[in-house]
Amino acid sequence: MEKHDIVIVGAGPSALAAAVYTTREDMDTVLFDKGVIGGLAAVTDWVDNYPGFSKGISGLDLAGELQAQAERFGADIRFGEVTGIDDAGDHRIVRTTEGDIQAKAVLIATGSDYKKIGVPGEKEFYGRGVHYCATCDGAFYRDKNLVVVGGGNSAVQEGLFLTRFTKHIDLLVRSTVKASEVLQHDLEKAVQEGKITVHLETVTEEIVGEDGKVTKVIASQKGEKKEFKTDGVFVFVGLLPNTGFLEGTGVELDEFGFVKSDEGLMTSVNGVFVSGDVRSGATMQIASAVGEGATAALKMREFVEGRVATYAG
């Protein structure tokens, strides 16, 4: 069995930040990710609130820089899926689709994934009119009309990104727009320019199509049925933690499925730590995820050196 000092599950900003720290401490570090390196940050159009980039930076470029930095110090980033983690006393066993690996300490930094609305038509038209990634699929809607569902930062930011392609966007917001002030200001500008129409208190109920293509969204606004003709739907209604693989491992989750930890970022399984969006109490910001990744790395070093006891949650 392969043996490493640290195995990190995930390769998003929190994981990569942790890897920078662990590898600089000469701790042999392997990361596993089944998705995109850089996580949700990599598929975000533009990041304006990550400190150090006065003019902002594209999510793709930020992810690229984080990866390059981690690899510069020797982080080994692999494609693969972790299927379980066992505590074997003086070490951990990480089960992956590429084989089992022994590690002194493990970091869970799997982040989160896009939530679905959960309405009829959403699954049926996935990839053929229903999308969750504007930077991936926005280009297919040049000069078309779109519905964007959501009212938070992602919905507004990605909706604004999509206006570079579209003729018009209807933004369906369940209650009120909860995006940051800066984004709301940019949204107001797009509304005044006729690029976006915001529909508040509008609950998406069904996505309808014909001949394999999305044609409209049915919603209700204050009890009244409304139809929005559209060529496609982009969904940004929140995030779900990636913790399915932890079933049966003993890692405790909170009521929402996020990983619980003590003050030292250790989970309920000895030697298994957590950082970033997947952690219970996380603030879902790249900056905090990176900070937690660095903290977790230092805590893992203490653990490996025998200076930390067990879960104190």
Place this chain on the structure above:
Amino acid sequence: MSKKVTVYTTNTCAYCVMVKKYLTSKGQTYEEVNLDEKPELRQEIISLSGQMTVPVTVVTDSDHEEKQPEVTVGWNPGKLAAAIAS
């Protein structure tokens, strides 16, 4: 058996970067078709893949071009590995 690989991408697509890095790491050459530069090819991609998304990776057996190409939609290293295997 040599493979001809074409990857359809856009400038902002992170999964496209993953596919390209993966192919390079496996020593597989590929042609990149950027749909931001060639938007007229969007319909071709939709017909090929049945979906409106990138990346789309098309692998053709150079020695048997009459065979149906292997089309992979999105970032799927398992499927890509099988497609480019000799």
